[in-house]
Amino acid sequence: DNLNSTRVIRLGHGLSTSHSVHQGMVYFGEQLEEISGGKFKVQIYPSQQLGTERQCLELLQIGSLDMTKVSAGVLENFSPSIKVFGIPYIFKDKAHTFRVLDGPIGEELLNGTEEYWLKGLGYYDSGSRSFYTINKPVEKPNDLEGLKIRVMESQTAIDMVKSFGGSPTPISWGELYTALQQGVVDGAENNPPSFYLSRHYEVCKYYIIDEHTVLPDVVLMSTHIWNTLNEEEQNWIQTALDLSVIEQRRLWMESEQESLEAVKAAGVQVSYPDKSPFSEMSKSVAEEYGKDPLIKSFIDKIKNTD
Amino acid sequence: MKVRAQIDSVLEKILVIIMSLMVVNVLWQVFSRYLLGDPSSFTDELARYLMIWVGVLGAAYVAGKGNHVAITYFTEKLSPSNFKKVQIIINITILSFAILGMFIGGSRLVYITLVLEQLSPALKIPLGAVYSVIPISGALITFYKILDLKKQAQ
Amino acid sequence: MIEFLPVIILVFSFLVLLTMGVPVAWCIAMSSLFTLMVAMPFSAATTTVSQRIGTGLDSFALLAIPFFILSGQIMSNGGIAHRLISFAKTLVGFLPGGLALINIVSAMMMGAIAGSAMASASAMGTILGPEMEKEGYSKEFGAAVNITSSTTGLVIPPSNTLIVYSLASGGVSIAALFLAGYIPGILTGLFMMMVAIFWAKKHKYPVGKRSSFNEVFVKFVDAVPSLLLLVIVIGGIIGGVFTATEASAVAVLYTLLLSFYYKELSLKDLPKVILESTETTAIVMLLIGASMCMSWVMSYENIPQDISNFLLSISDNRIIILLMINVILLAVGVFMDATPAVLIFTPIFLPIVTELGMDPTHFGIVLMLNLCIGLCTPPVGSVLFVGVGIAKTTISKVIKPLIPLFLVMILSLLLVTYIPQLSLWLPELFGV
Ligand code: NA
Ligand code: NA
Numbered sequence: 068d069n070l071n072s073t074r075v076i077r078l079g080h081g082l083s084t085s086h087s088v089h090q091g092m093v094y095f096g097e098q099l100e101e102i103s104g105g106k107f108k109v110q111i112y113p114s115q116q117l118g119t120e121r122q123c124l125e126l127l128q129i130g131s132l133d134m135t136k137v138s139a140g141v142l143e144n145f146s147p148s149i150k151v152f153g154i155p156y157i158f159k160d161k162a163h164t165f166r167v168l169d170g171p172i173g174e175e176l177l178n179g180t181e182e183y184w185l186k187g188l189g190y191y192d193s194g195s196r197s198f199y200t201i202n203k204p205v206e207k208p209n210d211l212e213g214l215k216i217r218v219m220e221s222q223t224a225i226d227m228v229k230s231f232g233g234s235p236t237p238i239s240w241g242e243l244y245t246a247l248q249q250g251v252v253d254g255a256e257n258n259p260p261s262f263y264l265s266r267h268y269e270v271c272k273y274y275i276i277d278e279h280t281v282l283p284d285v286v287l288m289s290t291h292i293w294n295t296l297n298e299e300e301q302n303w304i305q306t307a308l309d310l311s312v313i314e315q316r317r318l319w320m321e322s323e324q325e326s327l328e329a330v331k332a333a334g335v336q337v338s339y340p341d342k343s344p345f346s347e348m349s350k351s352v353a354e355e356y357g358k359d360p361l362i363k364s365f366i367d368k369i370k371n372t373d
Numbered sequence: 374m375k376v377r378a379q380i381d382s383v384l385e386k387i388l389v390i391i392m393s394l395m396v397v398n399v400l401w402q403v404f405s406r407y408l409l410g411d412p413s414s415f416t417d418e419l420a421r422y423l424m425i426w427v428g429v430l431g432a433a434y435v436a437g438k439g440n441h442v443a444i445t446y447f448t449e450k451l452s453p454s455n456f457k458k459v460q461i462i463i464n465i466t467i468l469s470f471a472i473l474g475m476f477i478g479g480s481r482l483v484y485i486t487l488v489l490e491q492l493s494p495a496l497k498i499p500l501g502a503v504y505s506v507i508p509i510s511g512a513l514i515t516f517y518k519i520l521d522l523k524k525q526a527q
Numbered sequence: 528m529i530e531f532l533p534v535i536i537l538v539f540s541f542l543v544l545l546t547m548g549v550p551v552a553w554c555i556a557m558s559s560l561f562t563l564m565v566a567m568p569f570s571a572a573t574t575t576v577s578q579r580i581g582t583g584l585d586s587f588a589l590l591a592i593p594f595f596i597l598s599g600q601i602m603s604n605g606g607i608a609h610r611l612i613s614f615a616k617t618l619v620g621f622l623p624g625g626l627a628l629i630n631i632v633s634a635m636m637m638g639a640i641a642g643s644a645m646a647s648a649s650a651m652g653t654i655l656g657p658e659m660e661k662e663g664y665s666k667e668f669g670a671a672v673n674i675t676s677s678t679t680g681l682v683i684p685p686s687n688t689l690i691v692y693s694l695a696s697g698g699v700s701i702a703a704l705f706l707a708g709y710i711p712g713i714l715t716g717l718f719m720m721m722v723a724i725f726w727a728k729k730h731k732y733p734v735g736k737r738s739s740f741n742e743v744f745v746k747f748v749d750a751v752p753s754l755l756l757l758v759i760v761i762g763g764i765i766g767g768v769f770t771a772t773e774a775s776a777v778a779v780l781y782t783l784l785l786s787f788y789y790k791e792l793s794l795k796d797l798p799k800v801i802l803e804s805t806e807t808t809a810i811v812m813l814l815i816g817a818s819m820c821m822s823w824v825m826s827y828e829n830i831p832q833d834i835s836n837f838l839l840s841i842s843d844n845r846i847i848i849l850l851m852i853n854v855i856l857l858a859v860g861v862f863m864d865a866t867p868a869v870l871i872f873t874p875i876f877l878p879i880v881t882e883l884g885m886d887p888t889h890f891g892i893v894l895m896l897n898l899c900i901g902l903c904t905p906p907v908g909s910v911l912f913v914g915v916g917i918a919k920t921t922i923s924k925v926i927k928p929l930i931p932l933f934l935v936m937i938l939s940l941l942l943v944t945y946i947p948q949l950s951l952w953l954p955e956l957f958g959v
Contacts, residue, residue: 399773425584463548481577
């Protein structure tokens, strides 16, 4: 009714306010407000206030939440082509990862979510995931043989741990600290900031930086909202988000360094093993997923990106 | 009345089966991990989905029996005729929620999750199947409450 | 003031329905739906309500509730509870309020095992409730003791809710939180025991005679297989064989086998026992699903933040702010379940209290004690619902015996709030 009225974009996510993802989103809000001349405001709901990542995606589809950020591991259950990120050692290094994400392949994967009523807007950095164990140092994949490793609710994560000979054990993130403390599982896998912020380093004394998977965080908007915006408004949102991606990636690098230093100071033995045996052993996952022509085409495209 | 008794009896059997499955499923989770050394990857998810079914379908069964916890402190003091009127309003409230919040809302939820093909992470079953218990229970409560209201109107 | 509209709709419609005697779960669900229907299109509102109720139950930790209810039912039908309590009676039965004391001590132990107040309330209520009634205790007093004592498990480690706090606070040490919980939790339990003794004396509940060593020994031998349950459950958890939630399923299996062995339960009786447990479970689950829905609506409308911002604009004195935070959290606990309350209020209050020089570990324990009280108050109190449901009584009847127990919980809360050493002494002693 009022042309000058402010539109509030509601953005829910599962991380705490100290996380670089949240800070990146705050930056997104500031940028959007400035670019749109105050026509848009972003209201952020952190810490799973509006639900888990899977539930937030559903809320986007339902139309009661405007935006969210989820791990690619969660998004793969909604948009199958995203599974390609779960394949171990699909990226050569960090620079290669960003070239793929920011290039045509990343865009194609983002556009692929639109038929599921989710408009993909961009990728936040979530580093790469590595194993940590309670009391068994791991130097090569064989050391994982018979170890019960907690995995998240994701088929690719289960297959990845199996390929190393470990026993993948799905346990919810919230129950994991106690499960590690009581020895229900022997270890888990995650990126340095999550290992640090979850305090799992109090229990797990070995962190093996094998960097087996790169699961970026994906920022999405409900198509119920996106489709009501005119082209100019869509551009404002995309521009603000692209700026926040740069800011978040910078903050992420900082927090990754800080986290690694903090866990080392707490007595965790951080090791950097030779990644080639890990990469070799997990080739079976890529072969298995490559049977699906859709995934196969993305695997090839990523491999062929310089 | 006969249909109601039949529905009750079918619901009872289903609930007992789901509850038993829940126990067996979690025991299997422990057994497969500790004794077989090969943790099952689906039991955690199955347990949670069975839990949703027991909770929501059980809620419909309990609503049929009129056994949900209420604060009757104020209505206990009413005259019999007013008390009866209040009971009718209570049943209309439950009926409205069953239709709006469970049947209509639940059906759209099932529709969205089915048509957008969301699959559960471990079992790879459609989430729509899990959520289908919500509109089903909504329909059951609607049925129970319409019968209750008919009886009260007499 | 347009921002107050959602609060008014939510609170007003809720209170009207509640007063009319609409079952609490439907009051919560309906008022949440009304509030959302004003905020968003009809189809989004109804679908969201459905999704919140369904996903509110989507938690592995919640499984401990049906399983402990079921194993409790099996224990009371299969001769196990009877043997355990006969043994316990020879130990403390000669004290005034002996059964209530047994309940409190067992609840603190159960809380220490299971980490879930609802699981503890369901197990103890099912086992001890009928015994207390047989001994001439009022049903309501038994339920009140069971409800409040079950919440000590939130503070006495291990506690899932403390882990949630650590996550929400951005990394307060879980080890420190766990150590910090012991003294406040045990202190609260001791206060409750004093209330139980006083109440039992006042109402002249029967006091048993002191048992001879021989009687104690005979009852002990009889109870050994039942006591083994505790050894299996605690041993299994500590030994890392299973999680606390899985332990509840193991308890079902063990109690079932033992009941068959005692020949006090037959396969033919089993469906009836399971159905009864399912009914109790469903009553609780609908309440939890509906509460999760209401919590979502409140978060969505920023109701908690608005209220606390308003109250905190009143003063900047440390003692008054702490008192106000306690009052706000108590009020929050009245309407909200513990986990969502922790998730929503930790990021709001933690920066304020740390600025005032309060230790985050200390604040975590204060937060828990507040929410312990909230779990026992209507309208949204999951432990209250479990306790009342199992005792087959009503919320309004159980309020009277609850009041003295609330008073000692508040006393314990005030002591823990203003004497930081009660929480911080143990973590400092162990250097975590
Ligand atoms: Na506990
Ligand atoms: Na409450």
